[in-house]
Amino acid sequence: MRLLIAFALVLGLAGLAYLAGRARGNRMVTVAGGRMGAVHSRPVYHGAYVAVLALAPALLVLAGWGIVGEGLIEGQVLGSLSAAERPAPGNDSEALLNEVRGLVNGDLPQAFNPLAPRLAPVYAAARSNGDLLASALAVALLAMGGLWGWSRLRPDFRARNRVETQVRALLLVSSVVAILTTFGIVLSLIFESIRFFQLVSPVEFLTGLQWSPQTAIRADQVGSTGAFGAVPLFWGTIFIGAIIAMAVAIPLGLMSAIYLTQYADPRVRKWLKPILELLAGVPTVVYGFFAALTIAPLVRSFAVALGMTNASSDSALAAGLVMGVMIIPFVSSMADDSLAAVPRAMRDGSLAMGATPSETVKKVLVPAALPGIMGGVLLAVSRAIGETMIVVMAAGLAANLTANPFSSVTTVTTQIVALLTGDQEFDSAKTLSAFALGLVLFVMTLVLNIYALAVVKRYREAYE
Amino acid sequence: MNQNPAIGHNTVPKMTARDVNVFYGQKQAIKNVSIDVSAEHVTAFIGPSGCGKSTFLRCLNRMNDTVDGARVEGRIELDGQDVYASGMDVVQLRARVGMVFQKPNPFPKSIYENVAYGPRLHGLARSKTDMDEIVESALKRAGLWDEAKDRLNESGTAMSGGQQQRLCIARAIAVDPEVILMDEPCSALDPIATARIEELIDELRGRYAIVIVTHNMQQAARVSQKTAFFHLGTLVEYDDTSAIFTNPKATRTKDYITGRYG
Numbered sequence: 001m002r003l004l005i006a007f008a009l010v011l012g013l014a015g016l017a018y019l020a021g022r023a024r025g026n027r028m029v030t031v032a033g034g035r036m037g038a039v040h041s042r043p044v045y046h047g048a049y050v051a052v053l054a055l056a057p058a059l060l061v062l063a064g065w066g067i068v069g070e071g072l073i074e075g076q077v078l079g080s081l082s083a084a085e086r087p088a089p090g091n092d093s094e095a096l097l098n099e100v101r102g103l104v105n106g107d108l109p110q111a112f113n114p115l116a117p118r119l120a121p122v123y124a125a126a127r128s129n130g131d132l133l134a135s136a137l138a139v140a141l142l143a144m145g146g147l148w149g150w151s152r153l154r155p156d157f158r159a160r161n162r163v164e165t166q167v168r169a170l171l172l173v174s175s176v177v178a179i180l181t182t183f184g185i186v187l188s189l190i191f192e193s194i195r196f197f198q199l200v201s202p203v204e205f206l207t208g209l210q211w212s213p214q215t216a217i218r219a220d221q222v223g224s225t226g227a228f229g230a231v232p233l234f235w236g237t238i239f240i241g242a243i244i245a246m247a248v249a250i251p252l253g254l255m256s257a258i259y260l261t262q263y264a265d266p267r268v269r270k271w272l273k274p275i276l277e278l279l280a281g282v283p284t285v286v287y288g289f290f291a292a293l294t295i296a297p298l299v300r301s302f303a304v305a306l307g308m309t310n311a312s313s314d315s316a317l318a319a320g321l322v323m324g325v326m327i328i329p330f331v332s333s334m335a336d337d338s339l340a341a342v343p344r345a346m347r348d349g350s351l352a353m354g355a356t357p358s359e360t361v362k363k364v365l366v367p368a369a370l371p372g373i374m375g376g377v378l379l380a381v382s383r384a385i386g387e388t389m390i391v392v393m394a395a396g397l398a399a400n401l402t403a404n405p406f407s408s409v410t411t412v413t414t415q416i417v418a419l420l421t422g423d424q425e426f427d428s429a430k431t432l433s434a435f436a437l438g439l440v441l442f443v444m445t446l447v448l449n450i451y452a453l454a455v456v457k458r459y460r461e462a463y464e
Numbered sequence: 465m466n467q468n469p470a471i472g473h474n475t476v477p478k479m480t481a482r483d484v485n486v487f488y489g490q491k492q493a494i495k496n497v498s499i500d501v502s503a504e505h506v507t508a509f510i511g512p513s514g515c516g517k518s519t520f521l522r523c524l525n526r527m528n529d530t531v532d533g534a535r536v537e538g539r540i541e542l543d544g545q546d547v548y549a550s551g552m553d554v555v556q557l558r559a560r561v562g563m564v565f566q567k568p569n570p571f572p573k574s575i576y577e578n579v580a581y582g583p584r585l586h587g588l589a590r591s592k593t594d595m596d597e598i599v600e601s602a603l604k605r606a607g608l609w610d611e612a613k614d615r616l617n618e619s620g621t622a623m624s625g626g627q628q629q630r631l632c633i634a635r636a637i638a639v640d641p642e643v644i645l646m647d648e649p650c651s652a653l654d655p656i657a658t659a660r661i662e663e664l665i666d667e668l669r670g671r672y673a674i675v676i677v678t679h680n681m682q683q684a685a686r687v688s689q690k691t692a693f694f695h696l697g698t699l700v701e702y703d704d705t706s707a708i709f710t711n712p713k714a715t716r717t718k719d720y721i722t723g724r725y726g
Contacts, residue, residue: 266532343569345565345567345569346569346571346572347530348527348530348569349565349569349570349632349635350571350581351527351530352525352527352562352563352565352636353558353559353562353581353582353585353635354555354556354557354559354582354586354639355555355581355585356555359585363581364571367572367573368571368572
């Protein structure tokens with residue numbers, strides 16, 4: 001709460017710094033008699049320059065305290081206990097600190113741990129001191145930065161160019177955020193996976209044919225084999241995402257791209273292309289309904305008609321078909337772009353040789369656009385193998401290693417969801433295996449993406 | 465019909481055009497053009513940019529069909545057959561009337577496959593040996609055999625611009641057309657490559673009826689026997705090349721030839 005007030009205060013003061021800088025700029029213009037070029041930068045730039053110098057360090061301090069502050073306070077609170085009273089680090093400490101926080105915030109009427117009431121005032125004091133200190137530091141830095149910036153303002157001061165540098169820094173920071181987040185994701189996956197691989201050997205995980213993550217808690221428990229062979233999951237992922245879905249998406253996507261670029265009347269194209277791309281915007285859970293409620297029963301009746309009396313209502317085929325439709329836009333829009341990028345001269349050359357339009361497409365345009373089309377397909381595959389909802393709803397959870405499209409299979413993402421839903425102990429192999437699966441999936445899609453982008457790039461260069 | 469001074473009259477025409485009008489949407493690009501193209505000669509279409517000479521050329525093998533909103537009126541005949549008749553197979557027509565474009569446009573395939581493209585489409589070769597012969601003779605006629613014979617499997621797009629253009633000519637003559645249309649075939653080439661193409665055009669003369677569009681008057685004078693001068697979508701003057709360049713009848717032709725505009 002206090003930090004929020006400090007934050008608002010800092011913003012308000014930075015606004016004042018802006019006004020002050022701008023006012024000084026205005027005064028300089030007046031003194032110079034409004035002569036063009038007498039003052040290098042316009043007053044708004046003076047204001048912006050001062051405001052940024054004031055705001056940036058103050059925000060850094062507040063953000064820093066927000067991130068590390070709680071840890072520092074907890075250290076102080078636990079440090080106030082004697083060594084004998086101090087709970088073991090980890091769960092016990094966390095439980096105690098949660099009670100303390102509950103008492104201080106008033107969410108908890110009565111603590112269970114007798115230490116908690118004693119620690120509550122210590123915590124409250126540490127929190128209030130820390131917040132006060134951080135806020136004071138922020139305001140002080142704000143004043144210093146603002147005053148220093150303000151003192152530098154001169155008619156010949158190049159505030160406009162400085163602001164440009166500040167803008168560039170802001171843009172750089174923004175782009176770094178996404179990259180850092182990705183690194184953070186990778187690191188967290190790696191750390192949790194290492195914990196998993198301490199319990200289960202990577203060889204068993206990557207080559208085992210049996211997936212049954214229920215581990216026994218009691219010795220006499222049945223049905224809990226705790227087998228972590230992930231091959232059935234990898235197979236299910238590839239079977240649905242890379243085989244069945246692609247068997248739908250590649251022909252349909254490619255042919256619709258050919259129709260739209262080569263045959264369709266411009267008016268038809270103007271309508272059809274956005275509608276096709278709309279498919280990419282439908283939430284996957286909606287596709288999931290459709291797969292589970294409409295397609296899966298049809299597939300099942302078809303299987304029964306074929307003589308499979310025990311056909312499951314969850315099937316790889318239902319999920320794969322709908323997923324294929326979902327990724328048509330990925331294939332078709334990349335294919336569309338690359339077909340449109342083939343120089344018109346190529347098409348004219350072929351037509352002038354007496355080729356029909358379809359011969360031209362088959363013999364010249366598609367081969368010339370093939371790298372771009374391949375790139376689109378690879379991106380679509382990486383999208384498909386990361387897809388979760390459709391599979392959860394339509395393909396089931398049974399980890400079967402089968403090539404029968406009518407049987408129920410499961411994929412990596414579906415298992416991750418199943419493993420992490422509900423109450424979980426974060427020290428069991430079952431839960432941790434989700435992270436190992438996530439890591440494998442991440443590496444798979446990363447490799448596919450890098451490869452796809454490289455293919456697309458090489459192709460772009462070919463026609464420059 | 466022959467009161468029209470624009471129509472050539474010395475030899476039996478291979479292609480004839482009568483009162484051709486071309487529209488792109490609302491805009492009229494060609495106005496009432498009538499012309500005869502002889503089988504034995506190289507015919508040059510000259511004129512300033514935007515005068516319609518390329519547009520008219522593209523009517524002769526119906527390449528304007530591929531342009532959205534283009535409409536052609538009038539009558540164009542190849543050996544007396546109406547090119548725009550509903551019974552005319554445009555695929556057959558283009559096999560008989562080949563085309564070479566302004567910018568060399570070999571397909572991103574091997575040199576061999578570029579030349580074999582047309583023969584494969586039209587089923588001209590029954591065996592691999594047949595095809596080898598067709599490719600070799602087309603490359604020889606295009607004057608490219610010596611340079612290409614050791615690299616037939618390399619990509620056509622890896623050749624130099626002049627070689628690419630000769631490859632496109634080889635590709636066009638591989639189906640043994642009756643007419644070859646060339647749309648400013650040298651405008652993207654350097655002078656030496658241009659000279660090679662001009663020599664080649666001279667060698668091909670007589671075997672194919674050749675129509676060449678060029679904005680380079682010296683080129684028209686060098687390679688053609690007949691020259692048609694287009695201006696603002698109309699055919700201003702059509703005569704023997706020597707007559708056009710030494711003794712033009714129309715003032716507009718004279719002004720253009722002497723560099724007054726264009």
